[in-house]
Amino acid sequence: MNIAVERLPDCKAKLNIEIPSDIVEKERSGLVAAYTAQAKLPGYRPGKIPKAVIEKKFKNQITEELEDRLMRQAWGEADKQEKLGILGISSVESKTFEADGSFAIAAEVITQPEVALPDYSDIPVEVPKIVVTDEQLDNVFERMQQNFATFEVVEGRALKAGDIAVVEYEGSTDGAPLVDTLDEANAQLGSSEEYWIKIPAEGEDATFLPGFGEQLEGLEVGAEKDVELTLSDDFQIEALAGKTVVYKTKVKEVKEQVVPPLDDAFAEKIEPGKNIEEVRASIKEQMEAEQTNQRQEVITSQILSHLTGMAEFEVPEHIIFNETQRQVNEMVQRGYQQGMGEEQIAENQQAILDSAEGRAKSSVKATFLLEKIGEKEGLIVSDDEVSQQVMMMAAQQQRPIKKVARELRDKNAFPEIRHDILISKVLEFLKGNATITEVDPPAPEKAEEASEEPSEETAEA
Amino acid sequence: MKDLFQVIDTIQLSEKATILTETENVYVFKVDQRANKLEIRQAVEKLFSKKVTAVRTANYQGKKKRERRADFGRTKKWKKAFVKLAEGETIEFV
Numbered sequence: 001m002n003i004a005v006e007r008l009p010d011c012k013a014k015l016n017i018e019i020p021s022d023i024v025e026k027e028r029s030g031l032v033a034a035y036t037a038q039a040k041l042p043g044y045r046p047g048k049i050p051k052a053v054i055e056k057k058f059k060n061q062i063t064e065e066l067e068d069r070l071m072r073q074a075w076g077e078a079d080k081q082e083k084l085g086i087l088g089i090s091s092v093e094s095k096t097f098e099a100d101g102s103f104a105i106a107a108e109v110i111t112q113p114e115v116a117l118p119d120y121s122d123i124p125v126e127v128p129k130i131v132v133t134d135e136q137l138d139n140v141f142e143r144m145q146q147n148f149a150t151f152e153v154v155e156g157r158a159l160k161a162g163d164i165a166v167v168e169y170e171g172s173t174d175g176a177p178l179v180d181t182l183d184e185a186n187a188q189l190g191s192s193e194e195y196w197i198k199i200p201a202e203g204e205d206a207t208f209l210p211g212f213g214e215q216l217e218g219l220e221v222g223a224e225k226d227v228e229l230t231l232s233d234d235f236q237i238e239a240l241a242g243k244t245v246v247y248k249t250k251v252k253e254v255k256e257q258v259v260p261p262l263d264d265a266f267a268e269k270i271e272p273g274k275n276i277e278e279v280r281a282s283i284k285e286q287m288e289a290e291q292t293n294q295r296q297e298v299i300t301s302q303i304l305s306h307l308t309g310m311a312e313f314e315v316p317e318h319i320i321f322n323e324t325q326r327q328v329n330e331m332v333q334r335g336y337q338q339g340m341g342e343e344q345i346a347e348n349q350q351a352i353l354d355s356a357e358g359r360a361k362s363s364v365k366a367t368f369l370l371e372k373i374g375e376k377e378g379l380i381v382s383d384d385e386v387s388q389q390v391m392m393m394a395a396q397q398q399r400p401i402k403k404v405a406r407e408l409r410d411k412n413a414f415p416e417i418r419h420d421i422l423i424s425k426v427l428e429f430l431k432g433n434a435t436i437t438e439v440d441p442p443a444p445e446k447a448e449e450a451s452e453e454p455s456e457e458t459a460e461a
Numbered sequence: 462m463k464d465l466f467q468v469i470d471t472i473q474l475s476e477k478a479t480i481l482t483e484t485e486n487v488y489v490f491k492v493d494q495r496a497n498k499l500e501i502r503q504a505v506e507k508l509f510s511k512k513v514t515a516v517r518t519a520n521y522q523g524k525k526k527r528e529r530r531a532d533f534g535r536t537k538k539w540k541k542a543f544v545k546l547a548e549g550e551t552i553e554f555v
Contacts, residue, residue: 043475050479056554 001074005082011113011316013084014106017074021101027069031062067095070103078109085112090318110316115372118310123434125302127295132287140283141262148269151255158220159254161201165216166253168193169227173245181239189237194252216251224250296431303430304366315364320357323364327356367423374426381421389417468496468504472554473541485545488552492542494520501542512547519543 002018035054037047044053055062071092079086086109093106151164159165170191171178179190188195189209199213215227227247235241260266267276274282331352335345345352394404408414462468470491478489492501498516505513523535546552 041474043473043478045476048476053474053479 001077003074003078003081005078005084007111008108009314011111011314012090013109013111015074015078015109017078017105017107019070019074019103019105023073024066024070024097024101024103027073028062028066031066031069035062067103071095071105071107074105075109084109086110087112087316088318110318113313113315113368115313115368116311117369117372117376118307120307120373120430121433123303123306123430125299125306125434125436126439127298127302127436128291129438129440130288130291130295132284132291136287137280137284140287141280144270145259145262145266148266149257149259152258154254154256155221157254158218159199159216159251161199161217162257163199164255164257165197165199165213165219165251166255167195167197167216167249167251169195169247169249171245171247173240173243178240178245182237186237196255212247216249219251221251221254224248299431299434299436300427303427303434304362307369307430308362308365311365311369313365313368315361315368320360320364323360324353324357327360327363328352331356370423370426373430374422377426377429379422379425379429381418381425385421386414386418389421462493462496462500465500465504465507468493468500469508470539474554481543486548486550487543487545490542490544492518492540494538494540496540496542498542501544505544509552511550511552513544514547515545517543 001020001023002016004016006014006016008014032051032054035058036049036051039049039054039058040046041049041053041057075086075089078084088110090108090110093108095103095105097103154163171189173181177190179187182190195208197208197213197216199217209229209231211229212227215225219225227249228244229247230244231240231242233242260269262276264275267274267279271279271282332345335348335352390405390408391401393408394401397404408417470493473489473491475489481487481489488505490501490505496504498518501518502513502516505511505516519541521539521541523538525533526536527533
């Protein structure tokens with residue numbers, strides 16, 4: 001096999017390969033034999049079709065497959081001989097069968113970047129100290145109290161902020177009942193026999209239509225009032241946007257929110273068999289565990305950014321492009337899940353693209369680096385580890401292991417799993433060798449952001 | 462038969478026919494029942510522009526076919542023609 005390599009910038013190489021006629025002929029006769037064994041033609045018993053007939057009848061398929069096989073052979077040979085580390089074929093410029101029976105290919109391939117490893121033995125990492133303040137704990141308890149709050153009927157008192165008004169109402173606009181214009185899903189807006197409306201305290205959001213609750217303040221049980229509201233122009237029901245609606249409202253009951261006191265009875269509700277002090281301690285423990293988890297992610301992200309910052313090398317554009325595509329898809333998917341509309345996504349298209357590209361670049365780079373480190377440190381993924389991983393996956397999906405394994409094999413996913421395990425092993429190794437210093441935790445909001453980023457990075461790696 | 466184009470129905474490709482071609486330079490056709498040897502010779506010579514040295518024919522009865530009923534029908538009867546070409550002449554099928 002004649003192989004001529006011309007290295008190009010940007011992790012590409014140009015290959016000119018000539019496969020001699022004897023190899024071509026051997027492959028071809030093998031293919032014809034395979035077709036003879038398989039093909040079925042009327043008039044012939046299976047396996048008894050003359051070669052000449054097969055070669056004519058399946059000429060196109062045979063040629064195609066022959067080209068395919070020869071090219072694959074050529075890539076393998078070129079990879080081995082020239083140590084290119086071919087990652088993919090970017091384009092095949094020409095492929096021809098010459099008159100003397102040999103096969104000539106000219107192609108451009110993407111090669112592994114030459115990674116110059118930075119010093120990775122002692123990566124400095126700063127992590128926030130694990131601190132759970134009393135204030136944070138108090139917040140948690142307050143939220144729980146709200147969740148366990150009960151509403152009790154109060155007699156002989158007017159509605160005030162923070163109360164719940166149980167009302168019956170009937171809405172109309174321009175004299176016509178609202179029920180007529182609303183469909184079934186929104187019938188609640190038109191009229192109701194019994195509806196709970198919270199009178200919003202200062203700074204609280206309205207639970208029903210904005211402005212409704214405020215107008216009820218000061219009413220007593222049995223009082224009636226026409227509540228007049230002007231709906232905003234971008235109200236979600238188009239027919240009503242910008243209109244003025246009148247609700248004939250009658251207060252049926254006044255309820256007051258009663259927050260349970262922080263005592264042992266309350267503790268019993270949260271965790272049976274414990275008093276309030278013990279519950280407090282266990283919640284504190286939970287929060288600390290959460291922070292410890294987050295810390296792992298912070299460490300990972302810091303190690304990755306340190307590595308990618310230190311190492312400078314070319315990364316094949318093709319791969320970045322693919323990764324960018326994947327990132328964009330993922331982000332759009334996430335956007336939909338968070339309830340973004342198609343329009344919103346279209347608006348943010350450029351921003352999504354930009355951030356996806358940035359992420360793709362660093363994650364591709366990180367992957368190459370981690371692979372290289374794994375190679376240098378001689379980290380190997382054993383078959384046992386792969387099968388353990390498969391078992392875990394099966395357990396998570398609650399399906400039989402055999403089935404999951406077969407599916408993975410069909411999808412050819414094992415190399416990928418192996419790769420993932422290797423990457424996580426390398427990360428573990430790096431974490432073990434990093435110097436970790438504790439610093440005071442940043443402002444709480446920042447901590448949340450920081451913890452979100454790395455989880456994505458690890459997933460990509 | 463007036464129309465030479467209607468004489469030859471199809472080429473019979475089979476193991477037997479292939480062997481005949483390889484050993485005797487004989488090609489096998491399915492032909493119209495009404496065609497005689499002369500017409501077949503003319504048709505092959507005209508349509509394929511080959512020199513024919515001999516033609517032999519055989520009539521085949523249709524095969525019995527039953528379709529869920531006790532009484533049977535038959536597939537069409539047909540005529541087979543063995544056409545021997547002059548030495549060095551070949552017809553490329555497929």
